[in-house]
Amino acid sequence: MRDLRIVFMGTPDFAVATLQTLVENKYNIVGVITAPDKPAGRGRKLNESAVKEYAKSQGLHIMQPTNLKAESFTEELAALKANLQIVVAFRMLPKVVWQMPAYGTFNLHASLLPNYRGAAPINWAVINGETKTGVSTFFIDEKIDTGAMILQEEISIEESENAGSLHDKLMCLGSNLVLKTVGRIAEGDVETTPQPENAVMKTAYKLNKDNCKIDFNDSLDNIYNKIRGLSPYPAAWCILQNNEEALDIKIYAAEKEIEAHDFEIGKVITTKKEIKVSVKEGYLIVKEIKLPGKRKMDAKSLLNGYNFDENAKML
Numbered sequence: 501m502r503d504l505r506i507v508f509m510g511t512p513d514f515a516v517a518t519l520q521t522l523v524e525n526k527y528n529i530v531g532v533i534t535a536p537d538k539p540a541g542r543g544r545k546l547n548e549s550a551v552k553e554y555a556k557s558q559g560l561h562i563m564q565p566t567n568l569k570a571e572s573f574t575e576e577l578a579a580l581k582a583n584l585q586i587v588v589a590f591r592m593l594p595k596v597v598w599q600m601p602a603y604g605t606f607n608l609h610a611s612l613l614p615n616y617r618g619a620a621p622i623n624w625a626v627i628n629g630e631t632k633t634g635v636s637t638f639f640i641d642e643k644i645d646t647g648a649m650i651l652q653e654e655i656s657i658e659e660s661e662n663a664g665s666l667h668d669k670l671m672c673l674g675s676n677l678v679l680k681t682v683g684r685i686a687e688g689d690v691e692t693t694p695q696p697e698n699a700v701m702k703t704a705y706k707l708n709k710d711n712c713k714i715d716f717n718d719s720l721d722n723i724y725n726k727i728r729g730l731s732p733y734p735a736a737w738c739i740l741q742n743n744e745e746a747l748d749i750k751i752y753a754a755e756k757e758i759e760a761h762d763f764e765i766g767k768v769i770t771t772k773k774e775i776k777v778s779v780k781e782g783y784l785i786v787k788e789i790k791l792p793g794k795r796k797m798d799a800k801s802l803l804n805g806y807n808f809d810e811n812a813k814m815l
Contacts, residue, residue, distance in 0.1 A: 502603070502686050507582040509533040511549045514671050515588035518608060519554060521675040522586070527682065529560055531580045533590070536564045569594050584685060586678060587640065598640045603685050605640045606650060608678050610670045611704065612636060613652070614695040617645035618704030622670060623663045627729030628702060629721060632656050633666070635674040637681040639692060648692035650681050662728040662753070707734055714738040716766040716814060720756050720781045727754045735790070739815040740768075742808055749814075752788035752796060759783060768812040775799045777814050 506527055508519050511534050522529060532555040537546040548556075555562050561580070565573040574596055585605035587593065598605040611621035613636040618624075625633040634654040641647040655673055657666060684690045705711065707730070714723055714736050730736040735750040763769070763778035770776070775786040790796040791806070 502583075502688060504528060504584050504603070504682070504686055505530045505580070505582045506682075507531040507533060507577065507580060507585045507601070508551075508588075509585065509590040509593075510551045510588040511535045512589050513550045514610070514667065514674070515590070516550050516554045517671045518586070518588045518675040518678045519551060521679055522682070523558055523560075525679060529558075530582055531561045531563060531577070533563045533565065533577075535591075536566055568597055574600075584682070586682070588674070588678070592644060593640060595642060606637050606681060606685075607640050607645070607647070608674045609636050609638065609645055610667075610674060612654060613638065613645060613649060614698060615702045616704040617701070619706040621704040622667050623707060623729050624702065624704045625729075626657060626661065626663050626666060627726050629725045630657055633670070635670055635677050637677055638695070646695060648694055650684070650690060650692055651677055653677050660728070662731040664732045709737075712736055714751065714814075716777065716779055716784075718779075720758065720779050720784065723779060723784055724754060724756050727751050731788075740791075740812065741815055742768075742812040747792055749792070750790040750796075751786055752790065754787055755785040757783040757785055764813075766813045766815055768808050768814055770803060770808045770812075772803060773800045775803065775808070 504527060506522065506529050508522065508529055510519065519532065532551060534549045534551040537548050539545065540547045552562055563576060567573065577597065578600065583602040585598065585601050587605060587607040593605065609621065611625065612634040616624055632654055634652060636652045637650040638647040639650065653673055655669060712730055712734055714726060716723065727736045731752045735752055737748055737750045740747045740749045759782040761778055765779060767778045768775065769778065776783040777786065786799050788796060788798055789802055
């Protein structure tokens, strides 16, 4: 059995579960690398990453480099004498960093590679209506998410599941897969598989305002999947045209209703309890919505204090 000295790299909540699993299984974490503290909120108070908060609670050695190629950082990293590095939801590493440890640097990615390489694999799997996804571990190489795969595990995506609930499932599944991967490395029993280069691969593009906007001319399934694939963050959005107001609104949850109608696309139809938007195959029933400057609320709560014009549209 190899004596492992591990450096862990990660930033958000998704990475904390893996670090916690390693700590609880008594692995020797000689260093934790995470993002620098960032100012947030009205007071611009410095916020620590979720990984830093957990690492502090465990008394782990923490590093927060702004430049991963800086000589001061690489020297400090080398001084830790790590022989394995584990990366979960961090950033792209320079070669001088990922090639440093004797047993390599491996990454946990929240997809069934080679599909959904990139920044937002959980969101895009739901947006694209996938019925399954998973987690993969692979050794890092010079490209993004292309290295030789170590282990992979699959999970189903429920029809009504959103990105938030899937994130939590994959976080747990991923931490266990990292534990299995580390176990194999410790035993010197690692077999890798090159990633297949399929003719058609699905990509997890970085989310931005353009690709988070709802197109009500799209199919009802695609609109529904986009909303749940972007919920709870960053949330699908559209423009509500109501009287003279044009508001950017966010929709967090919806249901589908297939029914023939003669309404124009995007027309808003309301009752005392329900908000419906007409689309090609029927209606999108809006369940959770947020107007600018307001809190997120269910449709019934919004209708108690907000009036939709009879000609209101979502664009």
